[in-house]
Amino acid sequence: xxxxxxxxxxxxxxxxxxxxxxxxxxxxxxxxxxxxxxxxxxxxxxxxxxxxxxxxxxxxxxxxxxxxxxxxxxxxxxxxxxxxxxxxxxxxxxxxxxxxxxxxxxxxxxxxxxxxxxxxxxxxxxxxxxxxxxxxxxxxxxxxxxxxxxxxxxxxxxxxxxxxxxxxxxxxxxxxxxxxxxxxxxxxxxxxxxxxxxxxxxxxxxxxxxxxxxxxxxxxxxxxxxxxxxxxxxxxxxxxxxxxxxxxxxxxxxxxxxxxxxxxxxxxxxxxxxxxxxxxxxxxxxxxxxxxxxxxxxxxxxxxxxxxxxxxxxxxxxxxxxxxxxxxxxxxxxxxxxxxxxxxxxxxxxxxxxxxxxxxxxxxxxxxxxxxxxxxxxxxxxxxxxxxxxxxxxxxxxxxxxxxxxxxxxxxxxxxxxxxxxxxxxxxxxxxxxxxxxxxxxxxxxxxxxxxxxxxxxxxxxxxxxxxxxxxxxxxxxxxxxxxxxxxxxxxxxxxxxxxxxxxxxxxxxxxxxxxxxxxxxxxxxxxxxxxxxxxxxxxxxxxxxxxxxxxxxxxxxxxxxxxxxxxxxxxxxxxxxxxxxxxxxxxxxxxxxxx
Numbered sequence: 001x002x003x004x005x006x007x008x009x010x011x012x013x014x015x016x017x018x019x020x021x022x023x024x025x026x027x028x029x030x031x032x033x034x035x036x037x038x039x040x041x042x043x044x045x046x047x048x049x050x051x052x053x054x055x056x057x058x059x060x061x062x063x064x065x066x067x068x069x070x071x072x073x074x075x076x077x078x079x080x081x082x083x084x085x086x087x088x089x090x091x092x093x094x095x096x097x098x099x100x101x102x103x104x105x106x107x108x109x110x111x112x113x114x115x116x117x118x119x120x121x122x123x124x125x126x127x128x129x130x131x132x133x134x135x136x137x138x139x140x141x142x143x144x145x146x147x148x149x150x151x152x153x154x155x156x157x158x159x160x161x162x163x164x165x166x167x168x169x170x171x172x173x174x175x176x177x178x179x180x181x182x183x184x185x186x187x188x189x190x191x192x193x194x195x196x197x198x199x200x201x202x203x204x205x206x207x208x209x210x211x212x213x214x215x216x217x218x219x220x221x222x223x224x225x226x227x228x229x230x231x232x233x234x235x236x237x238x239x240x241x242x243x244x245x246x247x248x249x250x251x252x253x254x255x256x257x258x259x260x261x262x263x264x265x266x267x268x269x270x271x272x273x274x275x276x277x278x279x280x281x282x283x284x285x286x287x288x289x290x291x292x293x294x295x296x297x298x299x300x301x302x303x304x305x306x307x308x309x310x311x312x313x314x315x316x317x318x319x320x321x322x323x324x325x326x327x328x329x330x331x332x333x334x335x336x337x338x339x340x341x342x343x344x345x346x347x348x349x350x351x352x353x354x355x356x357x358x359x360x361x362x363x364x365x366x367x368x369x370x371x372x373x374x375x376x377x378x379x380x381x382x383x384x385x386x387x388x389x390x391x392x393x394x395x396x397x398x399x400x401x402x403x404x405x406x407x408x409x410x411x412x413x414x415x416x417x418x419x420x421x422x423x424x425x426x427x428x429x430x431x432x433x434x435x436x437x438x439x440x441x442x443x444x445x446x447x448x449x450x451x452x453x454x455x456x457x458x459x460x461x462x463x464x465x466x467x468x469x470x471x472x473x474x475x476x477x478x479x480x481x482x483x484x485x486x487x488x489x490x491x492x493x494x495x496x497x498x499x500x501x502x503x504x505x506x507x508x509x510x511x512x513x514x515x516x517x518x519x520x521x522x523x524x525x526x527x528x529x530x531x532x533x534x535x536x537x538x539x540x541x542x543x544x545x546x547x548x549x550x551x552x553x554x555x556x557x558x559x560x561x562x563x564x565x566x567x568x569x570x571x572x573x574x575x576x577x578x579x580x581x582x583x584x585x586x587x588x589x590x591x592x593x594x595x596x
Contacts, residue, residue, distance in 0.1 A: 011083035019054035031480035034142035059130040119229035145247040150274030151236035162472035172316035181306035183275035188302035399470035406462035514551035524549035
């Protein structure tokens with residue numbers, strides 16, 4: 001470790017790729033050891049990780065450069081630090097079993113007039129929290145329940161929505177739609193520390209110090225007797241650890257039912273995203289019993305289900321469905337449904353997931369308030385402010401049945417912008433205002449009028465967003481499981497694959513461009529020139545493809561590259577090393593030379 005510390009004297013000189021690979025290997029080993037129930041090895045690897053210079057440096061980078069919350073200072077008053085101090089912090093970073101009080105601030109909640117308390121740690125505590133998180137996360141990812149989606153690497157809210165859709169598309173069901181009251185603020189400290197189990201003692205003591213650190217509001221210090229402070233880097237992970245087991249306790253209960261266990265388990269679903277969850281079953285009595293079981297499970301944690309945000313509804317019988325994570329999930333009666341081939345029963349309903357009315361209203365109000373608060377800015381600057389809001393909201397809802405909603409929002413936004421234009425020029429005619437702010441845009445495919453545009457800035461249109469179905473993450477898959485092919489094709493990047501391989505894998509949708517087969521774990525992948533270099537091909541992405549090693553042999557023997565006399569193995573190796581050194585073609589770790 002000391003060798004690594006003295007090696008770097010400048011933050012900009014750090015070989016991040018090398019450090020990321022070291023950290024990733026340690027995390028993957030922790031994950032596998034936990035899956036194999038090797039508790040001793042898990043502890044040893046976690047101790048090694050928190051002492052690793054690679055982990056410390058990456059932790060500092062995450063909290064000082066990558067984290068969007070870096071502009072909020074703790075009681076130390078430090079919002080960010082320069083590169084020279086980052087390297088010093090990384091060298092000095094360690095688990096000290098101490099923690100400084102948190103700085104308490106309040107932010108408005110999205111769905112109400114209430115305010116959410118945030119507790120901001122110091123820059124040093126943030127970095128240590130990130131270090132501890134990197135050590136604990138692989139261990140718990142190995143055992144977290146498959147239908148837990150909130151604050152987890154490689155999982156998102158759309159996976160939860162797709163799981164709900166898959167659970168009700170075949171049969172209407174009753175739904176328990178519930179929310180845990182003050183989840184982060186009420187977790188019992190003793191329960192959480194006991195649940196951390198056999199993690200290294202120094203990590204457990206450090207977490208206890210964070211939980212008991214207290215917070216400063218103004219100049220007054222308040223103790224923290226319960227809860228994991230929102231605003232800390234490690235808090236979401238600790239909340240997931242505390243809530244881990246909700247699905248398991250329901251699964252064990254379902255196994256006690258009469259009848260075939262596999263069918264019983266199929267008929268019941270539990271989906272959780274952070275402190276929001278739903279239970280689904282065709283029997284209302286089962287849903288009510290599930291609510292009681294979960295209430296009993298939450299009591300020792302110091303939590304309870306929030307009554308005002310809890311409801312039991314039916315997906316088909318009610319005329320409004322239920323809202324979850326900004327979507328409305330509902331089944332509609334239809335007359336000409338498809339007939340099931342096996343049962344001969346005609347389906348009398350269809351399942352539609354749309355943006356919820358609350359989400360639409362919040363988005364419209366945000367757009368309208370943004371326009372009102374920028375009455376005097378230039379049109380070009382207003383477009384720059386609005387476009388990220390439109391793009392972010394549309395991307396989030398692009399996997400649902402949203403086309404009609406997008407068109408409606410475009411109409412509403414037009415009304416807001418029209419009032420904005422009229423206010424700026426009260427004495428001008430409508431035609432003058434139209435010619436000043438709205439223009440015609442001609443493309444290869446269409447001619448569009450009434451485009452809100454100035455210079456190079458054009459306002460995005462909600463309805464232009466392409467509707468694409470989200471593909472749910474597989475079962476218990478985790479980015480720490482080492483399945484680089486799956487995660488690279490899903491996310492377009494993987495810490496074990498270089499940039500070129502990841503981009504090609506995503507572009508090819510996880511398939512070999514030569515044989516068309518999907519890459520699976522264990523396949524040897526190689527980057528190939530579509531037009532061989534010996535025939536004038538270039539090292540550009542449009543001339544590269546990712547193929548199996550055996551397909552590479554076949555392709556090389558057929559593409560004419562050997563006719564130029566390139567049959568010497570050493571000559572091929574030398575050419576590839578030159579390409580790698582130039583940075584134009586990066587080979588995978590499994591890349592092998594072609595013997596011809």
